[in-house]
Amino acid sequence: MTSPQSAESSEASGRATGRLPGLHLPNVTRRRFLAWSGVAAAAAGLSVGATQVPWSTLLHGAAHTPLQPGQGVLVVVTLYGGNDGLNTLVPAGDPAYQSNRHELAYQPSEVLDVGDGLGLNPGMAGIKSLFDSGQVAIVRGVGYPEPDHSHFRSMAIWQTASPTSPTGSGWLGRWLDATGDDPLRAVSMDSVLPPLLTGERTAASTLPSAGLTLPTGPSGAAFRALAGVDPGDDTMRARVAQSGRDLAQVEQTLGPTLAASRKQSSATGNDAGNSAGAQSGGAHSQLGDQLQTVAALVEARVPTRVYSVSLGGFDTHADERGTQQRLLTELDGALTPFVQRLQNSDAGRQVVTVVYSEFGRRVLANASQGTDHGTANPVFFLGGPVAGGLYGEQPSLTDLDDGDLKASTDFRDLYATTLAAVLGTDPTRVLGPGRTPVPRLLTT
Amino acid sequence: MTVVPDAVATRRLLDRFGFGARPGELSAAVGQGFAATLDAMLAPAPSDPGVAATPPPALTSIANRGKAGTPAQKAAQQERAQGQNALTRWWLDRMWAAERSLPERLTWFWHGHFATSAQKVNQPAYLLTQNESLRRLGSGDFRSLAQAMIVDPAMLVWLDGRTNRVGSPNENLGREFMELFSLGVGHYTETDVREAARALTGWTVNASTGTARLVARRQDTGPKTILGQTAAFDAPSFVNMVVARPESAAFVAGRLWFRLVSTTPPPPGVLAQLTAAYGPGRDLGALLRAIATSAPFHDSATTLVKQPVEWAIGLMRAVGTRPSSVTTAPRARPVAATAAARADPVHQHLQALGQVPFLPPSVGGWPGGTSWLTPSAQLDRLALAQAVIAHAAIPPGPTGPNAQIDWARQVLGVDAFGPRSTDALRDVAGGDPRSVLTVAALTPEYVIST
Numbered sequence: 001m002t003s004p005q006s007a008e009s010s011e012a013s014g015r016a017t018g019r020l021p022g023l024h025l026p027n028v029t030r031r032r033f034l035a036w037s038g039v040a041a042a043a044a045g046l047s048v049g050a051t052q053v054p055w056s057t058l059l060h061g062a063a064h065t066p067l068q069p070g071q072g073v074l075v076v077v078t079l080y081g082g083n084d085g086l087n088t089l090v091p092a093g094d095p096a097y098q099s100n101r102h103e104l105a106y107q108p109s110e111v112l113d114v115g116d117g118l119g120l121n122p123g124m125a126g127i128k129s130l131f132d133s134g135q136v137a138i139v140r141g142v143g144y145p146e147p148d149h150s151h152f153r154s155m156a157i158w159q160t161a162s163p164t165s166p167t168g169s170g171w172l173g174r175w176l177d178a179t180g181d182d183p184l185r186a187v188s189m190d191s192v193l194p195p196l197l198t199g200e201r202t203a204a205s206t207l208p209s210a211g212l213t214l215p216t217g218p219s220g221a222a223f224r225a226l227a228g229v230d231p232g233d234d235t236m237r238a239r240v241a242q243s244g245r246d247l248a249q250v251e252q253t254l255g256p257t258l259a260a261s262r263k264q265s266s267a268t269g270n271d272a273g274n275s276a277g278a279q280s281g282g283a284h285s286q287l288g289d290q291l292q293t294v295a296a297l298v299e300a301r302v303p304t305r306v307y308s309v310s311l312g313g314f315d316t317h318a319d320e321r322g323t324q325q326r327l328l329t330e331l332d333g334a335l336t337p338f339v340q341r342l343q344n345s346d347a348g349r350q351v352v353t354v355v356y357s358e359f360g361r362r363v364l365a366n367a368s369q370g371t372d373h374g375t376a377n378p379v380f381f382l383g384g385p386v387a388g389g390l391y392g393e394q395p396s397l398t399d400l401d402d403g404d405l406k407a408s409t410d411f412r413d414l415y416a417t418t419l420a421a422v423l424g425t426d427p428t429r430v431l432g433p434g435r436t437p438v439p440r441l442l443t444t
Numbered sequence: 445m446t447v448v449p450d451a452v453a454t455r456r457l458l459d460r461f462g463f464g465a466r467p468g469e470l471s472a473a474v475g476q477g478f479a480a481t482l483d484a485m486l487a488p489a490p491s492d493p494g495v496a497a498t499p500p501p502a503l504t505s506i507a508n509r510g511k512a513g514t515p516a517q518k519a520a521q522q523e524r525a526q527g528q529n530a531l532t533r534w535w536l537d538r539m540w541a542a543e544r545s546l547p548e549r550l551t552w553f554w555h556g557h558f559a560t561s562a563q564k565v566n567q568p569a570y571l572l573t574q575n576e577s578l579r580r581l582g583s584g585d586f587r588s589l590a591q592a593m594i595v596d597p598a599m600l601v602w603l604d605g606r607t608n609r610v611g612s613p614n615e616n617l618g619r620e621f622m623e624l625f626s627l628g629v630g631h632y633t634e635t636d637v638r639e640a641a642r643a644l645t646g647w648t649v650n651a652s653t654g655t656a657r658l659v660a661r662r663q664d665t666g667p668k669t670i671l672g673q674t675a676a677f678d679a680p681s682f683v684n685m686v687v688a689r690p691e692s693a694a695f696v697a698g699r700l701w702f703r704l705v706s707t708t709p710p711p712p713g714v715l716a717q718l719t720a721a722y723g724p725g726r727d728l729g730a731l732l733r734a735i736a737t738s739a740p741f742h743d744s745a746t747t748l749v750k751q752p753v754e755w756a757i758g759l760m761r762a763v764g765t766r767p768s769s770v771t772t773a774p775r776a777r778p779v780a781a782t783a784a785a786r787a788d789p790v791h792q793h794l795q796a797l798g799q800v801p802f803l804p805p806s807v808g809g810w811p812g813g814t815s816w817l818t819p820s821a822q823l824d825r826l827a828l829a830q831a832v833i834a835h836a837a838i839p840p841g842p843t844g845p846n847a848q849i850d851w852a853r854q855v856l857g858v859d860a861f862g863p864r865s866t867d868a869l870r871d872v873a874g875g876d877p878r879s880v881l882t883v884a885a886l887t888p889e890y891v892i893s894t
Contacts, residue, residue, distance in 0.1 A: 152808045153629050191820050192798040206818035218872045222883040225868035232862040236747045237888035239817045247819035317604040317616045367612030
């Protein structure tokens with residue numbers, strides 16, 4: 001984690017050489033100095049003479065330690081809308097599947113065999129080849145007790161890891177709360193922060209969509225000054241100012257890699273997201289770009305331990321087959337080159353990617369060639385530390401709970417596995433007692 | 445609790461029940477006082493010249509033509525994108541132009557409540573119809589509004605109501621109606637969802653006229669048991685029954701509170717006052733009055749994060765920049781920018797900030813509160829503010845640094861800048877007044893509605 005002292009102190013005192021003590025500075029400078037440096041620094045007699053204070057002054061000397069060998073990195077991929085697990089990991093040979101899914105059903109010859117009578121959706125050719133090389137684990141039948149069929153409630157349950165009261169902090173937000181103040185520990189690649197990365201007192205950072213070019217000159221100075229502390233702020237205003245200080249850290253630590261990655265992406269017309277096929281119509285894949293940026297940041301060994309990306313549109317109540325296969329093809333086209341790229345560096349081999357959705361779909365298709373909200377679903381783990389293969393029990397298609405699949409693995413046990421193996425954190429600090437990590441799924 | 449002065453409460457009312465003041469409006473409202481300003485807001489609307497000068501685009505149903513990849517299909521796709529762009533541009537302009545802001549602010553609220561996205565509803569004409577219904581019914585009684593939405597063409601497409609038929613119900617609309625539109629989670633069971641879906645069967649959308657119609661042979665006319673009541677429920681009787689429930693009153697009051705007052709729920713005593721005013725008539729005007737006159741509305745601690753659209757429209761109203769007049773695009777385009785968005789810089793800036801009208805992220809609408817206060821947002825706000833203020837149509841301010849800071853404060857209707865923000869403003873004060881306004885627009889005192 002960061003150590004908020006010496007770097008800035010020496011820089012500030014160096015700049016202050018030959019100047020009067022802070023007490024005699026003009027009012028504006030003195031006030032800014034107090035606001036930025038805090039009472040402790042003021043008591044130490046430091047002074048800031050320049051009116052144009054660089055970001056580093058805002059950072060309280062936060063010195064980031066690069067990602068260390070052995071420190072795991074987690075990439076969370078959220079599929080919004082409730083991805084149909086039965087048409088993702090398909091029991092194509094099961095007569096009950098064929099009779100429930102009629103027009104929606106894939107034939108055994110169409111799916112990509114992964115054993116146990118199961119096959120991946122035809123859109124997932126890249127993930128199938130990663131599976132064959134032992135880099136993909138699929139945990140079947142994942143859910144939680146008394147499943148909720150509302151997107152928002154069920155997604156909130158997955159993101160807070162709190163089935164009974166899913167309104168508080170996110171599970172990775174609690175990990176942030178438990179591990180310090182550095183805003184770079186977790187980064188959302190989406191500009192709006194997902195609840196899973198929001199803690200009680202800390203939150204992950206986000207990246208500006210238009211790049212990290214900060215204003216310069218007097219406007220830049222003012223922009224930076226807006227990130228200062230004002231004792232008169234209420235909680236909300238303080239959060240606005242805090243977001244400016246977090247931006248400073250993002251810019252300083254991630255900025256150079258981001259700039260290089262964007263340049264690379266525009267130079268090569270990066271269409272990594274579309275390598276798997278033409279179903280996406282040649283459209284640019286935002287997910288593919290986001291994951292390539294994550295790869296670049298990991299390779300640069302920035303200190304970020306958790307990244308969040310997402311893909312939406314899985315709420316397939318109608319005309320599901322084409323829509324879902326197109327989305328899974330986009331996912332496959334983004335994930336496959338990402339996982340392959342990460343195998344080429346030591347830092348990359350520390351990355352575990354998890355793919356989940358808030359629920360699966362009802363076993364019986366509806367009359368609109370779609371499916372309604374269901375329950376248990378497969379969860380995918382990809383990457384170097386993953387011991388590939390099939391885990392958990394495939395839910396029965398005949399022994400149902402009111403038309404829905406029965407879960408056999410609690411998603412919180414997967415979180416516990418991840419917290420322990422990837423983030424090196426005692427799961428009880430985040431999830432409470434009683435969780436059982438899945439043995440051998442991840443190597444540490 | 446600290447009660448804010450009448451002038452501050454009046455400014456807050458213009459922020460929360462509108463999109464902020466245009467030049468001169470704040471001092472006029474303060475002169476009238478809070479009570480008279482609220483009365484005027486809630487009084488029946490005379491014609492609004494700003495609105496009259498901002499007519500909606502002419503949109504017609506777009507036929508599905510040809511197979512994927514054919515020129516006919518591409519032309520239809522382009523027509524959709526243009527229609528959606530025109531629709532978004534029109535509504536942003538109308539939010540800006542309306543002299544009476546409450547109807548627009550409520551339409552915006554209901555759009556987030558009955559959140560319907562062009563992502564799936566690819567007929568811009570349907571979205572315009574829905575938008576006009578939300579505006580027409582948004583301050584009347586909630587029952588009529590809910591009745592209109594359950595058979596609204598855009599809604600029937602969005603939540604698959606049009607495919608819901610006897611013998612093979614689609615649960616989407618029934619579930620979201622209870623969870624997100626009228627009752628809230630925890631006030632119904634899975635069985636209620638399945639039965640509600642049966643009650644809503646039979647409705648389809650006529651593609652050529654863009655109107656909803658009930659097809660008798662698709663309707664399930666049998667008895668259904670919903671929320672403990674058994675009857676041959678259909679769409680209207682189902683809505684009436686749900687909206688009449690006491691949980692629905694608390695839910696609707698709570699949703700308005702969340703967006704107009706605070707992300708902290710009203711205390712039980714205040715909630716009871718709100719639901720009493722709302723009453724059996726489900727009177728939204730009375731509910732709004734009760735909200736504005738409740739004690740927390742006048743408490744200095746009741747701050748609210750402005751959503752990106754609210755912040756942007758407020759800024760454009762204050763400085764006199766019509767949204768469609770802005771021609772400065774963000775430095776880099778969001779990767780997913782659609783062709784429609786690329787044609788419209790304000791649309792693009794809002795996309796960077798994560799909020800474009802007619803494109804809510806899901807049927808749950810946009811997030812609230814501190815979700816908007818991300819590190820990247822401040823940079824995206826800067827880009828929008830610079831573009832908007834470059835097109836501002838206001839007289840130049842004074843020249844002295846302190847006078848300029850106070851001028852920017854008055855233009856934006858900020859009560860007072862604290863020392864941090866004053867300090868930041870001094871970095872640019874004394875130079876180009878536009879830079880002072882830009883910095884002022886990014887101060888926590890303006891990003892948050894205090």
